[in-house]
Amino acid sequence: MRKTLDALGPLSSLLVLRDAAEGTRRFDDFVVSTGLNEATVAARLKRLVSLGILAKTPYAEAGKRTRDEYVLTEIGNELVPVVVALMQWGDQHRPDSGPMRAVERSTDEPVTLRYVSDSGRVVSEQDVVLVEGRPID
Amino acid sequence: MRKTLDALGPLSSLLVLRDAAEGTRRFDDFVVSTGLNEATVAARLKRLVSLGILAKTPYAEAGKRTRDEYVLTEIGNELVPVVVALMQWGDQHRPDSGPMRAVERSTDEPVTLRYVSDSGRVVSEQDVVLVEGRPID
DNA sequence: CGGTATCCTATAAGATACTG
DNA sequence: CAGTATCTTATAGGATACCG
Numbered sequence: 250m251r252k253t254l255d256a257l258g259p260l261s262s263l264l265v266l267r268d269a270a271e272g273t274r275r276f277d278d279f280v281v282s283t284g285l286n287e288a289t290v291a292a293r294l295k296r297l298v299s300l301g302i303l304a305k306t307p308y309a310e311a312g313k314r315t316r317d318e319y320v321l322t323e324i325g326n327e328l329v330p331v332v333v334a335l336m337q338w339g340d341q342h343r344p345d346s347g348p349m350r351a352v353e354r355s356t357d358e359p360v361t362l363r364y365v366s367d368s369g370r371v372v373s374e375q376d377v378v379l380v381e382g383r384p385i386d
Numbered sequence: 387m388r389k390t391l392d393a394l395g396p397l398s399s400l401l402v403l404r405d406a407a408e409g410t411r412r413f414d415d416f417v418v419s420t421g422l423n424e425a426t427v428a429a430r431l432k433r434l435v436s437l438g439i440l441a442k443t444p445y446a447e448a449g450k451r452t453r454d455e456y457v458l459t460e461i462g463n464e465l466v467p468v469v470v471a472l473m474q475w476g477d478q479h480r481p482d483s484g485p486m487r488a489v490e491r492s493t494d495e496p497v498t499l500r501y502v503s504d505s506g507r508v509v510s511e512q513d514v515v516l517v518e519g520r521p522i523d
Numbered sequence: 524c525g526g527t528a529t530c531c532t533a534t535a536a537g538a539t540a541c542t543g
Numbered sequence: 544c545a546g547t548a549t550c551t552t553a554t555a556g557g558a559t560a561c562c563g
Contacts, residue, residue, distance in 0.1 A: 250404060250469070250486075251421060253476035259555060260391040267387060271516040276525050284388060289556050291526060301479075316524080324479055326511060330471040330499055332387070333516075338465050339390035342438075348519020349387075351501065353509045360509050362467055364488065364497040371506065372490045372497050374463060379408040379470070382485020396535060413545050426536050428546060453544080 258296050261285055265293045267332045269303060269325065271349065274318035294319055302328060333362050395433050398422055402430045404469045406440060406462065408486065411455040431456055439465060470499050 257263075264283040273282050279290045297303040302325035308318040321329075333351050340348075351360050364372040394400075401420040410419050416427045434440040439462035445455040458466075470488050477485075488497050501509040 250473055250476055251401065253472060253480045254397040254400060256480060257397070260394070260397060261556080263391060264388065267516065271518075280525095286557055286559095287526065288528085288558095292555090314524095323512075327478065328471075328475045329511070329514070329516070330501075331468060331475065333501075333514075334465075334467040334471045334499070335390060336387055338468065339387055341464065342461055343390045343393060349516055350519055351514050352517055353501075353503060354513050354515050356503075358503045358505075358509075360501040360503050360514055362471070362499050363502040364467075364470075364490075365500040365502065365508060366490060366493075366495045366497050368495075369508065371502060372495075374466070376491050377466070377470075377488050377497055378491050379404065379466070379486050380489055381408075382487055398536080417545095423537055423539095424546065425538095425548085429535085451544095 256300060258293070261289060262293050262297060263332055263335065265290065265297060266302065266321075266325065266328060267336075267349070269297075269319060269321045270329045270332060274308075274320055275316070276319075279319070297325070301325070330362055337362060393437060395430070398426060399430050399434060400469055400472065402427065402434060403439065403458075403462065403465060404473075404486070406434075406456060406458045407466045407469060411445075411457060412453070413456075416456070434462070438462070467499055474499060 261283070264285065265279060268279055268282040271282075273279055276290065276294070279285075279294065280287055283290060285293070294303065294305075298305050298319070301322055303319045304322050305317050305319055308316045310316065336349055351362075352358060353360055364374065364377050366372055398420070401422065402416060405416055405419040408419075410416055413427065413431070416422075416431065417424055420427060422430070431440065431442075435442050435456070438459055440456045441459050442454050442456055445453045447453065473486055488499075489495060490497055501511065501514050503509055
């Protein structure tokens with residue numbers, strides 16, 4: 250996990266990721282939505298692009314000049330649970346953070362992150378432990 | 387989420403949290419398992435205790451002098467999904483990190499974090515979006 | 524609009540040494 | 544074993560100004 254964390258860099262990366270997951274695509278919008286300044290946003294976006302979490306792609310608004318926009322890649326989308334887990338915890342224990350929810354796109358049903366066994370059974374948080382990857386002797 | 391991130395502090399907090407979730411309880415063991423130095427571990431532990439994520443409790447080994455140990459609180463345990471989400475992503479996309487798995491304590495069955503709807507249906511990652519807390523107009 | 528450049532301050536964290 | 548103290552380097556990130 251260490252290298253993963255080092256790669257992601259500072260926690261503000263997660264703010265950018267959160268907003269990308271919410272649909273923010275343009276530089277200035279990231280500046281506003283994250284509350285970070287331009288230099289920081291630029292640095293975070295670069296890092297996330299270099300990690301393959303965001304893709305910078307040209308984007309043509311009819312009649313206007315071409316722009317670049319930053320969109321979540323599939324790899325990036327797979328990192329969103331980290332943000333959701335953080336928000337779920339924050340909602341419970343840190344009266345702060347703007348209200349943001351995870352919902353199923355097609356139905357608008359709220360979803361939460363839960364532990365699920367291979368057989369599809371939802372497992373309670375208290376029953377989960379972390380173990381070394383090798384089966385326990 | 388911003389305040390939550392600021393409260394947690396640097397990403398190394400998550401290393402300490404990971405190891406606490408794995409069962410590490412003693413100062414020196416945290417130093418070894420996280421790979422951080424003593425000063426850093428001391429700072430992280432203090433912060434996590436002050437956040438109510440870890441509890442520092444006396445601990446008597448028969449015949450030996452009393453020690454303190456750091457154990458996950460319930461609040462701390464609820465933060466573990468952040469670590470698990472990070473590990474899940476790292477396993478897929480960052481060939482690094484020691485192998486660590488989340489398992490159900492009673493059965494040793496591996497579990498993964500998934501999005502689950504209120505009705506208990508597992509929802510695919512690609513179908514989840516983040517929205518503002520207020521219902522969409 | 525979408526950044527880059529510069530300056531500044533605070534924090535992170537390694538190394539090393541020391542203490543109860 | 545469980546830290547504290549000191550020093551040093553690197554990075555984060557705010558403020559401000561500037562550019563195509």
